[in-house]
Amino acid sequence: MPYRILTHCYYVRACGCRRSKTAILLMNLGGPRDADEVYPFLHRLFADPDIIPIPWQKRIAPWIARRRTPKIIEQYNAIGGGSPIRAWTERQGALLTELLDKQSPATAPHKVYLGFRYAAPLTEDALSTMLADGVTRAVAFTQYPQYSCSTTGSSLNELWRRVEEIDPKQRIQWSLIDRWGNHPGLVKAFAHRIKEKLATYSAEERDQVIILFSAHSLPMSVVNRGDTYPGEVAATVNAVVAELAREGINNAYRLVWQSQVGPAAWLGPQTSEAIDGLAKQGYKNQLLVPIAFTSDHIETLFELDHEYGEEAKEAGVTGYKRAESLNDSPLFIDAMADIVKEHLRATPSVSKQWMLRCPGCKSDTCSKTRTFFQRQSPQ
Numbered sequence: 001m002p003y004r005i006l007t008h009c010y011y012v013r014a015c016g017c018r019r020s021k022t023a024i025l026l027m028n029l030g031g032p033r034d035a036d037e038v039y040p041f042l043h044r045l046f047a048d049p050d051i052i053p054i055p056w057q058k059r060i061a062p063w064i065a066r067r068r069t070p071k072i073i074e075q076y077n078a079i080g081g082g083s084p085i086r087a088w089t090e091r092q093g094a095l096l097t098e099l100l101d102k103q104s105p106a107t108a109p110h111k112v113y114l115g116f117r118y119a120a121p122l123t124e125d126a127l128s129t130m131l132a133d134g135v136t137r138a139v140a141f142t143q144y145p146q147y148s149c150s151t152t153g154s155s156l157n158e159l160w161r162r163v164e165e166i167d168p169k170q171r172i173q174w175s176l177i178d179r180w181g182n183h184p185g186l187v188k189a190f191a192h193r194i195k196e197k198l199a200t201y202s203a204e205e206r207d208q209v210i211i212l213f214s215a216h217s218l219p220m221s222v223v224n225r226g227d228t229y230p231g232e233v234a235a236t237v238n239a240v241v242a243e244l245a246r247e248g249i250n251n252a253y254r255l256v257w258q259s260q261v262g263p264a265a266w267l268g269p270q271t272s273e274a275i276d277g278l279a280k281q282g283y284k285n286q287l288l289v290p291i292a293f294t295s296d297h298i299e300t301l302f303e304l305d306h307e308y309g310e311e312a313k314e315a316g317v318t319g320y321k322r323a324e325s326l327n328d329s330p331l332f333i334d335a336m337a338d339i340v341k342e343h344l345r346a347t348p349s350v351s352k353q354w355m356l357r358c359p360g361c362k363s364d365t366c367s368k369t370r371t372f373f374q375r376q377s378p379q
């Protein structure tokens with residue numbers, strides 16, 4: 001017990017102290033848990049120039065958020081009142097900790113923290129808790145498998161700013177897992193979810209099912225400045241398709257893009273239009289696969305299930321189904337543990353704060369910087 005008050009305890013096994021030796025910060029966008037959290041969530045999102053640069057941003061963001069809040073509350077009400085991202089991330093974190101403690105005694109005990117960009121627990125909350133817990137070694141692990149300056153970049157820039165503010169002496173040594181869209185474990189987990197759902201079609205229908213991999217779209221302005229996300233999503237799709245082919249599954253497939261916001265041009269084809277267009281070509285069995293996010297959220301539960309589900313029915317798609325999100329899939333948790341284990345083995349702890357900035361642009365304002373030729377940072 002007395003060891004609990006020590007800042008550093010390297011004798012965790014012998015003394016029974018529960019202080020974690022390795023902290024893992026799961027970074028994600030987060031989501032409102034109830035109606036009261038919708039406005040603050042949207043406000044933070046529209047105030048973030050890394051996701052959406054707006055002139056006079058600080059002044060305009062509250063106004064856009066206020067106008068959008070009633071519509072988004074309605075959408076969250078349709079899926080049970082709030083976003084399940086936090087609950088799923090907590091569950092994934094608990095399972096990951098358990099697995100890592102078993103598989104990686106050299107870096108145990110592990111402790112997972114959640115750091116969300118737009119909803120509680122925010123990055124700054126996570127960082128303060130980690131410092132209060134006496135953490136000295138941490139891995140920032142993005143929960144977006146494919147890198148975009150608008151998502152992982154934004155989270156990293158926020159972490160970098162908060163470290164400067166809250167931990168200027170760098171008591172915590174950080175390293176970074178910034179992309180993992182083609183990790184074999186992730187690919188297997190996606191393929192398994194697809195096989196599970198394909199098995200629910202009749203034997204005659206199964207080969208006729210078209211698989212629609214659906215990812216959150218990006219504004220063309222972000223695509224055109226060289227964001228690597230579209231290519232990384234396509235790489236995940238190709239890897240999953242190859243994995244399915246190895247198991248004798250050779251269905252037709254397309255990559256489509258959902259969740260456009262506002263009037264600007266976004267990357268297409270749009271999921272809803274593709275569903276309709278393919279229905280007109282006679283594809284009555286369509287299996288939707290969310291490929292750029294690892295747990296359920298408004299875009300799977302509301303957009304894919306409700307909104308596009310209704311549109312598909314009207315278009316005559318009688319066999320419209322969605323693959324379950326990865327959520328607490330054991331294959332997915334195995335993949336997460338594998339990624340962290342491998343990272344810890346290969347990456348000595350590094351304290352350089354620049355590692356926490358968006359490696360696409362090394363700037364804390366991604367949106368102003370070109371990101372062509374973004375390098376794959378070491379994992």
Ligand SMILES: C=CC1=C(C)c2cc3[nH]c(cc4nc(cc5[nH]c(cc1n2)c(C)c5CCC(=O)O)C(CCC(=O)O)=C4C)c(C)c3C=C
Pocket residue numbers: 029030031032042045051052068072083084085144148150151216217218219222229261292293297298299
């Ligand atoms: C890989 C995932 C995501 C990318 C890329 C992404 C880019 C992106 N998003 C917006 C604007 C909004 N996104 C909103 C919600 C939202 N976005 C993602 C994921 C990605 N976004 C998720 C999982 C969610 C839902 C969160 C939940 O349900 O808990 C919203 C809020 C909802 C709404 O108002 O429609 C906005 C706004 C932009 C502009 C962008 C790329 C630049």
Ligand SMILES: [Fe+2]
Pocket residue numbers: 216259
């Ligand atoms: Fe989004």
Ligand SMILES: [Fe+2]
Pocket residue numbers: 149153358359360361362363365366367371
């Ligand atoms: Fe960036």
